[in-house]
Amino acid sequence: xxxxxxETKKRLLTYANAISEAHVQTMRNDPDCFIMGLGVTDYKGxxxxxxxxxxxxxxxxxxxxxxxxxxxxxxxxxASLTGKRPVLIHARNDFMFLALDQMINGASKWKYMYGGxxxxxxxxxxxxxxxxxxxxxxxxxxxxxxxxxxxxxxxxPSTPYDAKGFIVSSLSENVPCVIIEHRRLxxxxxxxxxxIYKSKFGKARVIKxxxxxxxxxxSIMAMEGVKAYIALKKMGISLEVIDPRSLRPLxxxxxxxxxRKTGRLIVADxxxxxxxxxxxxxxLASGETFKYLKSPIKRIGVADCPxxxxxxxxxxxxxxxxxxFIECCKMLNKTPDLGLIADPIIDSxxxxx
Amino acid sequence: xxxxxxxxxKKTLLREMLRIRMIEERIAEIYPRGEIRTPAHFSxxxxxxxxxxxxxxxxxxxxxxxxxxxxxYLARGGSLSSMMAELFGRxxxxxxxKSGSAHLASPKINMYSAPILGALIPVGVGVGFSFAMxxxxxxAVVFFGDAAFEEGVCAESINFAVLKKVPVLFxxxxxxxxxxxxxxxxxxxxxxxxxxxxxxxEALRVDGMDVMEVYKASARLVKKIRDGSGPLFMECTTYRFxxxxxxxxxxxxxxxxxxxxxxxxxxxxxxxxxxRLLKDNTVTEKELESMAEKISLEIDGxxxxxxxxxxxxxxxLLKDVY
Ligand SMILES: Cc1ncc(C[n+]2csc(CCOP(=O)(O)OP(=O)(O)O)c2C)c(N)n1
Numbered sequence: 126x127x128x129x130x131x132e133t134k135k136r137l138l139t140y141a142n143a144i145s146e147a148h149v150q151t152m153r154n155d156p157d158c159f160i161m162g163l164g165v166t167d168y169k170g171x172x173x174x175x176x177x178x179x180x181x182x183x184x185x186x187x188x189x190x191x192x193x194x195x196x197x198x199x200x201x202x203x204a205s206l207t208g209k210r211p212v213l214i215h216a217r218n219d220f221m222f223l224a225l226d227q228m229i230n231g232a233s234k235w236k237y238m239y240g241g242x243x244x245x246x247x248x249x250x251x252x253x254x255x256x257x258x259x260x261x262x263x264x265x266x267x268x269x270x271x272x273x274x275x276x277x278x279x280x281x282p283s284t285p286y287d288a289k290g291f292i293v294s295s296l297s298e299n300v301p302c303v304i305i306e307h308r309r310l311x312x313x314x315x316x317x318x319x320x321i322y323k324s325k326f327g328k329a330r331v332i333k334x335x336x337x338x339x340x341x342x343x344s345i346m347a348m349e350g351v352k353a354y355i356a357l358k359k360m361g362i363s364l365e366v367i368d369p370r371s372l373r374p375l376x377x378x379x380x381x382x383x384x385r386k387t388g389r390l391i392v393a394d395x396x397x398x399x400x401x402x403x404x405x406x407x408x409l410a411s412g413e414t415f416k417y418l419k420s421p422i423k424r425i426g427v428a429d430c431p432x433x434x435x436x437x438x439x440x441x442x443x444x445x446x447x448x449x450f451i452e453c454c455k456m457l458n459k460t461p462d463l464g465l466i467a468d469p470i471i472d473s474x475x476x477x478x
Numbered sequence: 479x480x481x482x483x484x485x486x487x488k489k490t491l492l493r494e495m496l497r498i499r500m501i502e503e504r505i506a507e508i509y510p511r512g513e514i515r516t517p518a519h520f521s522x523x524x525x526x527x528x529x530x531x532x533x534x535x536x537x538x539x540x541x542x543x544x545x546x547x548x549x550x551y552l553a554r555g556g557s558l559s560s561m562m563a564e565l566f567g568r569x570x571x572x573x574x575x576k577s578g579s580a581h582l583a584s585p586k587i588n589m590y591s592a593p594i595l596g597a598l599i600p601v602g603v604g605v606g607f608s609f610a611m612x613x614x615x616x617x618a619v620v621f622f623g624d625a626a627f628e629e630g631v632c633a634e635s636i637n638f639a640v641l642k643k644v645p646v647l648f649x650x651x652x653x654x655x656x657x658x659x660x661x662x663x664x665x666x667x668x669x670x671x672x673x674x675x676x677x678x679x680e681a682l683r684v685d686g687m688d689v690m691e692v693y694k695a696s697a698r699l700v701k702k703i704r705d706g707s708g709p710l711f712m713e714c715t716t717y718r719f720x721x722x723x724x725x726x727x728x729x730x731x732x733x734x735x736x737x738x739x740x741x742x743x744x745x746x747x748x749x750x751x752x753x754r755l756l757k758d759n760t761v762t763e764k765e766l767e768s769m770a771e772k773i774s775l776e777i778d779g780x781x782x783x784x785x786x787x788x789x790x791x792x793x794x795l796l797k798d799v800y
Contacts, residue, residue, distance in 0.1 A: 146777040167658045168732045191628035191664040192595045192656060215707025219594070223629070258516030258578045260592050282683065429800045436515045436568030476724070478517050 138317040140310045141173045141432050143285035144250075147179040147292035147477050149433060150185060150321045155210055159186040160294060161197060162214035169477065172252070172311050194220050198227035201247040202301075210296050211247045218251030218305055219265050232301040234443070235278030246302075248295040249352035253307045254396060255443065256474040258434040264313070264477070266396035266434060268305050268343070272372050272405065278302040278326050279372040281395075283347040287370055290324025297323065307345045307395065309474065314457035331383070335365035339383040341406050342393040343369060346425075350393060352446035356465040357453055366451060372402055379456070385409050388419035389456055393449055398426035420456050427450060436472070445470055485760045491533060491689045491788055492755060493750045494544030495525040497773045498552045505548075505565065505778050507727035513785070514565045516578030519593075521536050521799035523719035526747035528553035531619060531712075534700045537590070540618045542602040544582040545593030546651075546718075550621055554581070554589045562780040568787035575790045576798075589700040596622065596629030599648075603635045605647035606709075617645040617703045625656030627670055636709065640677045643708030647699055650713045651686065657722045687736040687745045700735025719744035757785075 138146065141388040152158045158184075160175060166189040170176035179187040187376050194215065201211040215221055221228065228249070236244040254264040255380055271279050277302050281289040288306060295302035302310035332347060333354045342350040347368040354364045365383050369375060384390050403424035410422055428442045453460035502522050505514065521528065524546070532541065532553040543550035551561060556572065564571030565579055572584050580593035592598050602620035609616045626632060629648055630798045639646050650670055655662050666673075674681035680702070692714060699710045719739065721728035729736040756759045 149711070164659065165659055166663075188662045189659055192625045193628050193630060195630055196708065223594070223631075259517065260578045260581060261576070262540055262581070262592065262597075318720070390485075424643075428795055431577050432577075432798050433577030433790075433795060434581075435518050435790050437567060438795050439791055441795045475512070476517065 134176070135316040136319060137314045138285050139226060140282075140288045140306075140313050141286045142308070143289040143315070143317045144174040144292060145152050145177045146317070147289040148175065151296050152178055152183065154321065155296065157189060157210065158210040160212045160214065161188045161201065163210045164216060165189060165214055167383065171216055172308065172477070173183065176216070176458055177381055178268055182295075184455050194223035195227050198224040198249070199231065201249075202227060202232050202245050205246045206243065207448050212292070212296070213247060213249045215249070215251040217254050217263050218267050218323070219254075219262055221249065221251050225270070226334055228271070228277070228301070228303075229274050233274045235276075235301075237276060244299045246299045248302050248304060250292075250306060253305060254478055255307070255309050255345075256472055257476055257478060258436060258439065260434040261431040261477055266305065266344070266394070266421055268372055269330045269396060269401040269405075271303050271451055272402060276301070277373060280304065280324070280326065280370060281305045281307075281344040281372060282370065283307075283315045283368050285313065287321055287324045288318055290322055290430075293321055294323035294326060298326065306343070308478070309345055310348070313348070324370065326371040327376055328371065329367050329369045329376035329379040330370065331365065333364065333366040333370050335363035335387070337363045337387055338389040338391060338456060339367065339380070339387045340391045340449060341367045341369055341380055342395060342449075343402055344395050346393040346395055346444070349444070349446040350449060353449035353453065356446065360459065360462055362453055362457060362459070368421070369406075376412070380381070381410065381413050384414045385417045388417050390418070390422045391425060391449065391452055391456070392422070393425040393444065396426055397427065397429060397470070398424040401426060416435065423452050423456065425452060440470075440471075487533070487693070488690065488755055489761060491529055491693060492748070492751045492761070493769055494529045494553060495689060495751070496769065498525045498529065498549050499748055500770065500773050501558065501667045501777055502548055503554065504781070506720070508781075509725040515567060516565060517723050517785045518548070518565070518579040518725070519546040519723050520718070520720045520725065520796055521546055523742065523746065524651060524653060524686065524716045525549050525553075526689035527649065527686045527694050527714045527716055528621065530689045531621070531647075531649055532697045533620065533693050534696035538616045540588040540605045540616070542598035542601065542618065542620045543582070543591035544595070544598075544622050545587070545591065546578065546623065547582050547591035550591065551582045551584070551589060554797060555587050556589060556651030558776060559780040559783040560584070563787045566787070567786040567789070568784055568793065569790040570783070570787040571617070573630060574794060578617070595626040596631045598622075599626065599629075599632050600635040600638075601785070603639045603644050603646050606639065606644040607642060609645055610643070615704050616650040617700060618648045619649060621651060622654040624650060624654065624661050624670065625664065628664060636674065636677060636711070639709035640679055643706070646709045647696070648711040650711070651716055652713050653716050653718045655718070655722070655733070658731070659731070660792070661727045669713065672710060679711060680707070681711035681713070683713040683715060687742070687747045687750070688749050689751055693760065717745075719743055734749060746760045
């Protein structure tokens with residue numbers, strides 16, 4: 126918790142504005158940097174993240190495109206080979222499925238298959254949708270798809286700070302980078318320094334220190350983790366919340382150090398558990414910290430079915446801090462005080478999606 | 479329908495369009511209340527395309543829609559109550575609360591929709607391909623927007639269909655916008671249908687705000703495909719009156735002028751046909767009134783059905799994955 130004094134020093138920006146600022150600053154610093162995507166010059170500017178850049182740099186550097194995801198990805202590869210720094214944006218990360226060939230068969234192995242003599246450097250932003258019945262094809266979280274293949278960097282910022290910082294660092298890496306943002310974080314506020322700065326790939330962040338259980342939670346689930354931390358504290362349970370931030374490279378050390386300390390691990394992801402980020406972390410921890418573990422590792426993710434539409438089903442589909450809370454209690458053989466999580470979860474999101 | 483008296487056809491088409499318009503206007507009216515929680519792309523203004531094409535089809539033909547699918551679903555004869563219940567997220571919805579507005583589908587009437595641009599274009603070609611393998615006379619119709627035409631899979635599908643003479647009618651609903659981006663920023667100036675012509679197939683452009691023109695062209699093309707022509711392509715120029723997604727007008731936004739929207743609204747396919755039919759006494763004001771009244775009652779009934787329908791059960795969540 127921050128003190129009042131620090132509060133006043135903070136420069137609060139929304140996640141969306143932090144992204145917008147990152148685009149403007151990186152484009153100002155590097156004339157080779159440009160943005161492409163469907164709707165980037167639209168007056169709504171990808172939920173407000175490209176409006177300032179478009180105003181400032183115009184249609185030559187903020188470039189509207191046809192709906193042609195795979196070709197656009199190849200085009201960013203080509204542009205990057207000649208020194209450009211393209212940023213390609215998808216209003217939903219689900220649309221990247223149309224670009225997988227260029228992303229996986231092309232970009233991810235470019236450097237390796239050409240003997241290390243040439244490398245691709247682009248940034249692809251894709252946004253996770255959630256709620257208001259966006260349904261099976263518009264609310265998936267597809268980070269594990271990219272994690273599976275060596276050769277891409279993947280970040281999942283959960284704070285405005287990292288939403289900005291990873292755009293800056295992605296543009297300075299000679300590696301194709303994928304940033305998976307979460308639409309439902311867009312309006313959240315956080316401390317964002319005005320200067321240009323980098324969030325480090327391969328460096329996790331311990332959001333809350335704790336001693337009983339380690340929670341590794343991606344993206345919006347890290348925020349749920351903080352809520353669970355607060356409720357658990359009232360039960361005398363001390364949760365350590367780790368936001369991995371960068372899924373590839375993954376900061377194994379921070380995670381393993383924490384598990385060695387607590388002896389218990391829960392992984393919460395925005396996606397399915399099967400073959401997901403949570404499987405990977407669970408496998409890592411059981412392989413490296415087996416003798417420290419005091420209980421089986423648990424994973425929390427969305428239900429094992431496609432995203433439904435009906436909000437009654439959505440309620441059941443998405444995990445929340447309540448699931449983390451209950452899982453933690455179970456792990457410590459404590460009866461959960463349900464009064465602490467009695468608040469109804471009211472999903473007030475109504476778009477724009 | 480081709481054999482029927484032309485006045486009856488016109489009346490039927492008018493009724494169909496009016497019904498879809500009134501249904502969508504009612505949905506738009508209640509949408510802000512939050513009972514319907516699913517992103518909805520309204521077809522208001524574009525009804526003539528779905529209605530004109532579907533009127534030329536037989537019940538064993540298959541239809542594929544984009545995300546803007548209410549009109550296609552209804553024109554194809556999809557149940558209104560089941561659609562309403564789907565929009566309300568109820569278990570009685572046409573897909574049990576799992577499709578929402580943008581994935582409306584009813585296998586009973588051979589109709590599917592999907593909101594990933596271009597996703598169903600090859601699927602439609604596959605259905606037609608299968609019909610051809612079996613020597614059937616049925617065809618597949620694929621509706622898609624001008625933006626979906628930009629997807630690689632669209633070109634790939636057309637190429638395959640031409641190569642294999644697949645009985646499929648491609649219908650491009652060109653409303654000039656991909657969300658808020660005009661086609662001039664996305665495609666070369668040469669019209670879509672002209673580009674398709676280079677495959678050596680008949681491709682034409684019709685006024686998608688004139689339901690009779692759409693219907694006549696469709697009837698001719700459908701017959702030609704049934705007679706073995708292989709794929710044909712029809713571009714319908716049309717216009718969406720409301721915002722890209724959602725129930726509101728969006729006059730005061732920078733991507734198009736109110737003047738432009740109003741100009742297209744004056745070309746409203748329903749008002750146009752209505753005027754024509756009144757003028758030549760094919761219908762009377764009174765008939766039209768009673769038509770609207772009946773539709774309105776039907777809509778009341780469907781809303782009532784949706785509201786009274788049960789929510790999906792918890793166990794429905796994991797049902798039908800496999
Ligand atoms: C593969 C893919 N890319 C992007 C989108 C986002 N998107 C949804 S609707 C739309 C515009 C579609 O325009 P058009 O195909 O002309 O149909 P219209 O909405 O005008 O009816 C876009 C870009 C998508 N749904 N799928």
